[in-house]
Amino acid sequence: MDVTETIYDALVVGGGINGVGIANDAAGRGLNVLLCEMNDLASATSSASSKLIHGGLRYLEYYEFGLVKKALAEREVLLKNAxxxxxxxxxxxxxxxxxxxxxxxxxxxxxxxxxxxxxxxxxxxxxxxxxxxxxxxxxxxxxxxxxxxVDDARLTVLNALSAKAQGATILTRTQLVAAESIDGVWHLSLLNKATGDTITVRSKSLINAAGPWVENITGNVVKEHTHGLxxxxxxxxxxxxxxxxxxxxxxxxxxxxxxxxxxxxxxxxxxxxxxxxxxxxxxxxxxxxxxxxxxxxxxxxxxxxxxxxxxxxxxxxxxxxxxxxxxxxxxAVTRDYTIELITEGHAPLVNIYGGKITTYRTLAEAAVDKLTQVFPHMKPAWTKQAALPGGDFTDRASLAATLRGGFGWLAETLIARYVRTYGTIALHFLKGCECLHDLGEDFGAGLYQKELDYLAEQEWAKSVDDVIWRRTKLGLLLSETQQQNISQYLAARSQ
The missing domain is CATH 3.30.9.10 (D-Amino Acid Oxidase, subunit A, domain 2)
Known part of the structure; x- marks a missing residue:
């Protein structure tokens, strides 16, 4: 599909957890969604958290009872869905x-x-x-x-995978550099940071989920008043x-x-x-x-x-x-979020301020709810009951037993990592493999070619850091030489 020929319902700026959560929710409600991220998915805040799904015990000292209650309820939802x-x-x-x-x-x-x-x-x-x-x-x-x-970066990637499965288009290394509202439609200039090319896409609404850069978008690109971060x-x-x-x-x-x-x-x-x-x-x-x-x-x-x-x-x-x-x-600064919809002076703009990883799904749901006045025929919210990709299994022990039964030649350490990283997704890139040799080249620390190819083809991994720090945490185990070999392999794949 040519993105320049399509008029999208929503363009989401930001490939952190809030952005991909919104793209996933909106796509599942029937909106035609495009998401752009100027670097890799989860390349900033969403891979640098304490990696906890929690109510925030210490927030009670600052009387954030509503936030804590909301986060505690979400904790159970996310444990079930991922x-x-x-x-x-x-x-x-x-x-x-x-x-x-x-x-x-x-x-x-x-x-x-x-x-x-x-x-x-x-x-x-x-x-x-x-x-x-x-x-x-x-x-x-x-x-x-x-x-x-929680593996925060993988939570982000899995939401992007789910959004893609719902029909959303995900563009990484693509930066929003200009925006103009013409006759109620956003005309948005996107810079491909790999090629240097700029394209113009159109969207009926713009959702600014750029995290630390949210004011850059509002102030410098959209020329809109900012809340103050x-x-x-x-x-x-x-x-x-x-x-x-x-x-x-x-x-x-x-x-x-x-x-x-x-x-x-x-x-x-x-x-x-x-x-x-x-x-x-x-x-x-x-x-x-x-x-x-x-x-x-x-x-x-x-x-x-x-x-x-x-x-x-x-x-x-x-x-x-x-x-x-x-x-x-x-x-003591609040970890809660604010969502604003602005329709005066330009096409609909939704700005996302604040938030924490535990409440990303409720934030996303609330942000898309804001668009019901723009798209009154949207489907109802759906993500609360939906497993994230790879999460359609009962418990880790049972899934490990399934992998053990179908691929008995896998090392136990590899089975454990596949279960807690990919869940049932591992069954897709293991399909057809009958021995260790079928996984292809071993790049070190149990990272085989089959897994690396999957990450490049399906999970937007383009650099060695995408693979060893955000899709996995194998950077803790791989030598500099091994990392260079991965980088060279990915570069050769992209040519």
Whole structure:
């Protein structure tokens, strides 16, 4: 289909979780959707989160009861719809009486347990730490509660896959550079960053879900008044596993912030995050030395096993585009979202401000609902009951058994990774394979040619980083030489 010949119902700007969620919802309701993303899907904020589906226990301190309730309800929806990339995660909270009294934590956890109906997860409880605990010996008491873990970048990609299956067109490395409303239709100039070519497409509505760049679109491209965003940087480090077990820790600090220590990719711990106001281009975001010291300092305050800069194997930073709500401290800025529809002076424009990954689906649904006055014959909302691609299975153990039965020659580590990365999608690129040789070249760390071809052909992977950091996390295991080989293979494929 020639995109320049089509008049779309909606053009979505931004390939982060909000943008692809909106494209998926809108396409499933019968709208003809085009999404453009100037880089790769999930290349910014949506691959740099703490990777949690959670209500946000600490948001209760800022009286964000509505946000927490909404997020807790969504937690159950997402656990059901994406069992391959989302899983329950138990958190342990060491108690430090001088930071928050026990009654306050108990009250917060009571609200956390009861603001929304729990279906999958256990309720919170008080716990004691013995000498076998990885925490320092003076920490005797704490609390335990449950939330969920998510592969954030894959959540984004799977929503894009679902949108494509519903008929949406997804263009990556394609930047919106100009917009003009003519006779009630947007005429939009899109720059192909790979070729340098510019095309003009038309759309009856424009949805601005550009995340940290949302004001660039409103102010510089559409020439519309902006709401005002506060950009807050969050940084994380990855180190060898600090503690055994599959539970996580939530650590309180003197400044009232918290740091998560999360099990990550079997052999590692993911530690973060920070809350630092950010000025400048979001594409240039990177962890600062002071943030590293901050994260290490809090971690070493609690754990027997001490970490240092030499232990760090990977870092990442992301920008949270939060609503400017006059909060003095970055940690207190609201994580809720605002959606506005503007129809005066130009064709319909929807701007998305704020949000958090846990509530992306409800945000998307609400954003598309805004367009009912433009498209009154849209189908009803549908995503709450729909499994994301690859999520049409009962549980991980059963799917692993299916893979084991059909492809017994696969290593158990590979089966486990396929299950938690692709779910039933793995059955598609394994189809017809009868031995390891049929998977093609081994690029290292269990990344075979069949998987790489699938990612390039179906999941918009064009660079080595697309593959090893966003579609998988194999960048933790692959050598520089192996990464170069992947890059060369992808480059040869695209010629």
């Amino acid at each position: 069992p391959h990339i989302i899983s329950p995660l138990v958190f342990r909270l060491p108690h430090q009486p001088h930071l928050r009294p026990a009654w306050m934590i108990r009250a917060g956890l009571f609200l956390y347990d009861n603001l929304s109906k729990r279906i999958t997860l256990p309720k919170s409880r008080a716990i004691k730490f013995d000498q076998q605990s990885p925490l320092k010996s003076d920490i005797k008491k704490g609390f335990e509660y449950a939330d969920a873990w 506060r950009l807050v940087k969050g940084s994380h480090i990855v180190v060898p596993r600090i503690h055994e077990g599959e539970h996580a820790y939530i650590l309180q600090n003197e400044d009232q912030r918290i740091v998560f220590v999360l099990p990550f990719e079997q052999d590692y711990s993911l530690v973060g995050t920070t809350d630092v106001d950010y000025q400048g281009d979001p594409q240039d975001v990177a962890i600062e030395s002071a943030e590293i010291d901050y994260i290490i300092g809090i971690t070493n305050h609690y754990f027997k096993r001490q970490i240092s800069r030499d232990d760090i194997v990977h870092t990442f930073s992301g920008i949270r585009p939060l609503l400017h709500d006059e909060a003095e401290d970055a940690k």
